[in-house]
Amino acid sequence: MLDRFWEVLGYVFALNEEAFRIATTVPAGRRLALLVVLLAGLSQGIGQSIILFVNQVRPARFALSLGINAVLFAFGFLALVLSTWLVTLAPWSQSLPLGQLVTVLGAAYAPLLFAFSGALPYLGVPILNVLSVWHLLAMVVGFGAIANLGIGNAFSYVALGWILLQVLQTTVGRPVASLGKRIANRAAGVDLVTNRRDLADSYRDRLAETPTRWQEEFTQRISAFNQGDVVAKGAGAPPA
Incomplete structure (x- = not known):
């Protein structure tokens, strides 16, 4: 099962539509997709570890902060999935199961497994830009694969989901964002400068x-x- 999922994930890197469809049929595919998201969050945290260094976070709290940031990253992913799913509930849209969206959009985070390379001097920012575009294309291709939509229509769903997420974050999501910041500061032991x-x-x-x-x-x-x-x-x- 695990070997099958990682094999599928390899095709996800190639933006293969069939790989996303197969991912939804793999046993425990949803949990494995969430694992990919957590690892991507951990990788991103390592890439941004300069923030923890500058804030003089102690080694034990450094490791704890990386773990907490990965969990917060996963909650951000779930918020994106939820907002995209809400878009699919509109009368004019095509409805999709929430579980399939979790699996497909989670697998689409595979390019961000290399986000740790953002710590490289000079090359870090360009690499992160490439990974971000790769990640976006993977989400669009994956959504289109399970919804049987073209790239243009799939992009509109993903974009609307992202816009809805921004609206929610700046309104009802403010207390949640504030709580996340407090948790990150508590884990680091200092008020992080970001x-x-x-x-x-x-x-x-x-x-x-x-x-x-x-x-x-x-x-x-x-x-x-x-x-x-x-x-x-x-x-x-x-x-x-």
Whole structure:
């Protein structure tokens, strides 16, 4: 079963429509699709680990934060699935089972398994852009495969689902987003700075502080050494 699913996942990378149809028939395919999403979330967390480094998160909390971020990533995926499913309930649309959407859209997250490469200098951002487009195409192809729709119509469903998700996130989803942020901060043990400009400023400030801290520590050690030397001389000096 597991070998069959990973074989199907290989064809998903190739954007093969039949692979998405087969994925919905694999036993435990839904759970395996959710596993793909969790691993993609973990990979993305590793790719964005610079945020945890800059925020000086401790090693144990670092690992915990990666796990929590993967779970929050999976909840974001489920929200996208739900919003897309709500679009299929409209009178003019084609209805699809929620379980099939979970399997197909989850399998479409396969390209994001390589999101950890976003940590690469210079190449990270271009690679992430390619993976994002690949992921979008996989969702469109997968949706079209199980709904028997062309690429254009399938794209409209996926796009409407994404737009609906944005609307929900900026309205009724605000408390949920706030809760997710609090959970992430609690796992990290600090209030995480995630804005790029704020991260850059924080990193520059830390670099600027490093020479000062080093100089202070060096001065303190020299002072302590000199004091110890004076004490030693005073104790061992012969009387005049």
